[in-house]
Amino acid sequence: MNDQEADDLLARYLNDDVSEDEKAVVNEWYHKLAAGEELPDPRQDFNQVKSVVWNKIQRKRIIPFYRYAAAAVLLIFFGIGGYNYYINKSANPVKTNIVQDILPGGNKAILTLANGKKIILNNRKNGLITHEKQTAINKTNDGHLVYTAPVKKDASVIFNTITTPRGGKYELTLSDGSEVTLDAASSIKYPVNFTGKERLVEITGQAYFEVAHDKTKPFKVKAGEQTVEVLGTHFNINSYGDEPAIITTLLQGSIKISIKKDDIVLTPGKQALVNYRDKIIRVQNADTEAAIAWKEGHFHFNKAGIPDVMRQLSRWYDVDIEYQGDIPKRSFSGNINRNTKASVALQILTASRVNFKISGRKIIVTP
Known part of the structure; x- marks a missing residue:
């Protein structure tokens, strides 16, 4: 073999x-x-x-x-x-009580058009989905949504929104050619055509961007009270509300991050943390592999606490987490393939000497 x-x-x-x-x-x-x-x-x-x-x-x-x-x-x-x-x-034998199992997440999202109509993209056939202001919206063979704007763009601005559920992930090409990948439990609101002096989109949750260069029209991403401005670059924003901070990681190019009256310019290999409490921007060296591991198809943990790990599993496997008893403070480092079933991920996590039980769509964590 x-x-x-x-x-x-x-x-x-x-x-x-x-x-x-x-x-x-x-x-x-x-x-x-x-x-x-x-x-x-x-x-x-x-x-x-x-x-x-x-x-x-x-x-x-x-x-x-x-x-x-x-x-x-x-x-x-x-x-x-x-x-x-x-x-x-x-x-150190660790007991696991896994009598059920849960499949990993996949290519799932809902497209909301300007008129409020919702289109479930999960099992939508490939090809033309619809038109918005003469802009064609197509689904490719690999499940990628692509916007193709006409040569002569309509001056009016209308917005679409793509939302991924827990257990979902989706890729999108905006009308300017910028590529966006949404993680589970995330959303992006964007113009069908970028017709003004800037390209502004809004996100919740986590998204990875590869922005098409256009020095005449800055690309801006709004995540909560934070705004990221770029011309053309690759970066990741994690803005989940249940995490302690908005984390923006830069892989290529440069970006300016602004919140209230504070702003900084980020260079490749750095990440900015904006704590939800004090709204202060802090810059640190980035583990870029960890920042985009979700996009590459795996979880990457570096001395992550059990609650940190379980928040990620909760979003990807679409499960609720319940803690019973006094959970010890353990940490976990390593990679887990996101295409595995929940039971496989939990078995690996027993290295931290914590017990898990799957009950319906709930993972119960015990000492």
Whole structure:
């Protein structure tokens, strides 16, 4: 079995699309592989972990090769979070009570037209959806919404809104060519055509922007009381109301962030935090990988507390979170694929020695 076939087996395993024999293969041989001898710490040298695992595969010829390949891919796929989970589980057993499961989020959104009409985009057929002021709105084969404005633009301004539910995500190309990706439980309000002296949109929740350059018409994003002004750049805004601050992370170009009478210019690799309480802009070095991990299809945690982790899971899996008892202050670092079922994510999180139970569309957290 080659690497691609092993990756495919793991992907099917995580989505519960394997036979009982294949499931047993992945589970049994991973545990034997991980427990057979001490592995290097992936936080120090992850490539060494991979080397050790594959060397084991080459040495063991009695059992069919594909069993070890799947196990190796499982270890490598989960990375630090999964490694810690399996090692800690053997030393400190943690109970999980998962008798149900919840599928991950997907491409879901509602488009609200200028006249108030709502169009559910989830299962909408590809192709032309409608026209707004001569601007064509099309859904592409990959589920991307694209606005194509006429050469001669109408001077009047009308607005559309795209809203993603919990468990949803959606991509949009505005009429100026700017690309926007919305995370779960988010929205963006925007003109069908940008006809004035600026390009102004409003968001809630989290959105990633790749703005088309136009030095004559600044692009502005309003998130709560904060406004971000750009000419052409890549940046991410996290403005969820249940988070402690609005966090704007710049990947390319430059942006100006304003709130009340305060403003700063952000440079690549930096992020601005605007606390909801004092409305003061603070600048710090950014973990850009963490900032856009959601867009790339995974959760990325760096010493995140359980409440921080559970807020993200709540939005993506469309579940409520209930805490029972005195939850210890634990932290978690690592990556979790957002295409996995809720039970897989929770099993990895048991590395922090906290128990979880799925009940309907609720995750119950206990000590």
